[in-house]
Amino acid sequence: MTEETKAVKSEQTRALIVETALRLFRERGYEATTMRAIAKEAGVSVGNAYYYFGSKEELIQAYYDELQDEHLKACEAVLATERDFAPRLLGVLKARVDTMVPYHAFAGKFFKFAAEPTSPLNPFSAESGPARDSAVAIYRQVVDGSTLKIDPEFRAELPELLWLYSMGIVLYWVHDGSPGCRKTYLLVERTVPLVNRMVSMSRLPGFKSVTRELVSIIRDVRD
C-alpha cells in the first residue's frame, strides 16, 4: 500500500467508526453503548477503535467536528455572495438547522450529557474550546463580510453574541416537537430581522451606552 492509499483507508475507517457509534448511540443510548460494541458493529478490532478514539467523548467531539464541517459547507454560498448582514445571518442559521435536523432524535437523548457543566462535551467547557472557536468564527465571517456599520468595540464582541443566540436556537430546537422542526425555522426567520434591527439601532445615541455596557459585562463575567 502506498502512503496515500493508507491515509485514505485510515480516514475511511475513522469515518466508519464515527458513523457506527452515532447509530448505536441513537439505537441503544449513549451510556449503554460501549467502545467494544462500537468496534464489533464497525467490524474493526477494539484495539483499532481505540487507536482512533481514546474514549466515547472523543467520538462525540468527532461528531461535533463533522457537524461543524457540514455547517461550514452549507454556508459557503451565502457567505460568498450576500453582503447584507441580515440575509447572511439568516442563511447561516438556516444552514445550521438544516445540518442538525437529521440528528433531532439523537440530540433529544444526548442533550443531558452535553448539558452537564463538568462534562467535556458541554459547549462551554474548556475541551469544547476549539469547536466553540470555529463556531464563533462563522459568525465573525457573517459580521466581517457584511456592509454593517457599528461601533468597533461592539463589532468585536458581536460574533460571540451571535453564537450565543445560535445556542439559544439550538436549545429551542432540542425541545421542538413540531414536524420537521418547523417551529425552529420559524423562530430563526422571525428573530433574525429583529436581531438585525437591534444591531443596527446599537449606533443610536440612547442605545450606544447600552451596547457599551453590554460589551463590558460580557468581558467581566466571561471566565
Place this chain on the structure above:
Amino acid sequence: MTEETKAVKSEQTRALIVETALRLFRERGYEATTMRAIAKEAGVSVGNAYYYFGSKEELIQAYYDELQDEHLKACEAVLATERDFAPRLLGVLKARVDTMVPYHAFAGKFFKFAAEPTSPLNPFSAESGPARDSAVAIYRQVVDGSTLKIDPEFRAELPELLWLYSMGIVLYWVHDGSPGCRKTYLLVERTVPLVNRMVSMSRLPGFKSVTRELVSIIRDVRD
C-alpha cells in the same frame, strides 16, 4: 392523636423524606439513589415513602416547590416596600441566587436530568407547568407592583420574559465555578440596570415596533 397532630406529623415525615432524598442525591448521585435507600435512611418504611412520593421525580418536584417557597419568602420584603422596577427585579433575582447557592454542588450533578427535553423535571415540560407558573407569578408581581409605564401588550409578556432571563442566570450559575458564586451575583447586578433601561426604552418610537414584534414572536413559537 388529634387530626391536627396527625397533619403536623405527616408534614414532618414528608419534609424528612425530601431532606433525606436531597442529601442522598448529593452524596450518591440521582441515578444511584433508590426510593428504598431513601426510606431506609429516613427511618420510614418503603411503603410509607411511596405513600408520600410516587417516584424520585416527585421528590425533585417537592424540592422545586420548596426552593420556590423559600424564594417567595426571601422576596417578600423587597416586593412589599420597593416601588421602582429595577430594585424590585434586583431584589428578586438576588434572593433567587441566595436560595440556590447552598445547592450549587447538587445542581451541577443534577442539571443533566433537568436538561433532558423529555424529562418531567425539565423546566419547560408540561409537568413543570405549575412550578413555572408560580415562578412567572413572582415576576408579574415585580412588574405589576412597580411604577413602570410600558405598552400594555409588552407588559403582559414581560413577566415571562423576565422568567426566561432568570433561567439564563440559573444556566450561568450552574456553570459558575467562582467562590460563593460571586460571578453570578456580578452578572445579576450588572445586567439588571441594562434590562431596566431596555424595558424603559421599549416606549421610544423606534423601539416600540421591535417590542411588538418580540411579543408576536413569543406568542407564535411558544408551544
